[in-house]
Every structure is written in structure tokens, then in C-alpha cells.
Amino acid sequence: MHLVPADRADRRTIDGHRVCDAIAAIGDAGHVRSWADRFALLADPKRLALLIALHRTGPLAVSDLAVATGMNDPAVSQALRLLRAAGVVEGEKEGRIVRYRVVDPDVQGLLKHCAADGG
Template identity: 40%
Template sequence: MSATQAHIHEDAAPDLPAPGPETPGSASLVAAGDLLRALAAPVRIAIVLQLRTSPRCVHELVDALEVTQPLISQHLRVLKAAGVVRGDRRGREVVYRLVDDHLAHIVVDAVAHVEEET
């Protein structure tokens, strides 16, 4: 965590609810916020939706999403740092997959919610 991120978290801590029987502790709430921020970009949402059906290489994501390779790689780095995806090397390529299905459900539910309102 960078000094700026730590400062933001320290500033946010007093605003967090006190843990109770139904409220997780502040560390869990901060981690959940970090996870949701990692999922907050449209390209990252599209990547998660692609990876929920099957693992993909960068070039497959580039073709499916019609964005540049550097942009896909940048977003994959964010998702990987947040623990959303992992990459497994296969020869010269890295195949990306979701760490678990809970994350796909979050994204699918968010998209479904927005589509219901339109």
C-alpha cells in the first residue's frame, strides 16, 4: 500500500461503522472498498465478464473487447494486484483467470441491476 493509500485509509477509518454482530471489522471494510475500486473501471468489468466464461490470454481479451494490448495489460495489472485475477504462464503466453467466482457474481449482479433500471 502506498503512503497516499495508507493516508486515505487512515482518514477514512474514523468514518467506518463500529463492528457489531452484522458489521465486519474496519480492516474488512477497507479491503472490500479496495476490491470494489479495482472493479470500478468499465474495461475491468468487461475483463471479468470475459474471464467468467473461460481463462483468456491477453490477445484474446484484446480481440474480444476491441481495445489495445497496453490498455488490457494495464487493467490486468490492477486486477492482479487486487487479487481478482491470476496469470499462469503457458510457454510464451500468460493465461489469466478469475481467482474465484464470487467476483464474477459481483460484476454480473451490478450489470444486471443497471440493466433493470434502463
């Protein structure tokens, strides 16, 4: 099946079948954008540290995350706000305490490879 878009059909290819396979592998631009957005969230070392802590330990409150990561409470809250808006984490309220956990299964899969012990 020939998948080269019309706007690129006049360009010379070396391995045309592989070009078509690559186009199929890339797929929908919206899907690629969604993954790029996820990677952008993970690209910040502090957000990544928060996610690793949550992934490895389970639900934690803002103040506990601040201690664990060396961040201050407002910075943790701001990072969690971004992660919550992206659907990566959710908060569970118990009285006045909100504990956060990672809920995005794709991000959880990526975090398995980010732990200090490799697992």
C-alpha cells in the first residue's frame, strides 16, 4: 500500500516500502502530539522526581512530596496542578489531606524505567 501523501509524492525515495512503513508507524499527528505533550511533562526533572516518588511509593500528600523531593510546597502544588490537568495524577481527599497518585497507565509504564534501581 502506498501511503506517501500527495504533497510529498514527487520526492525521491531510496526505500519506498520502508517510507510507507514509517508513515504508517507515525500514524495520526494528533496521537504524536499527545505523546509529545506527555514527554514534555516528563522532561522537567522536578516533575519527573514527583512522578517517580508517587509511582514507587503510592499516594503521598504535597508536604510529604516536598520533603521527599527537596522542593517547597508551592512548587509541588504547581507541578501537581499541571500533572492533574494533563490527567497524569489524581488527588484523593481524606479530610483536609489530599494524597496524589499516578493514574495514567502509559506514564506508569514509562516510570518503570526511570527508577533508581532500574525496575
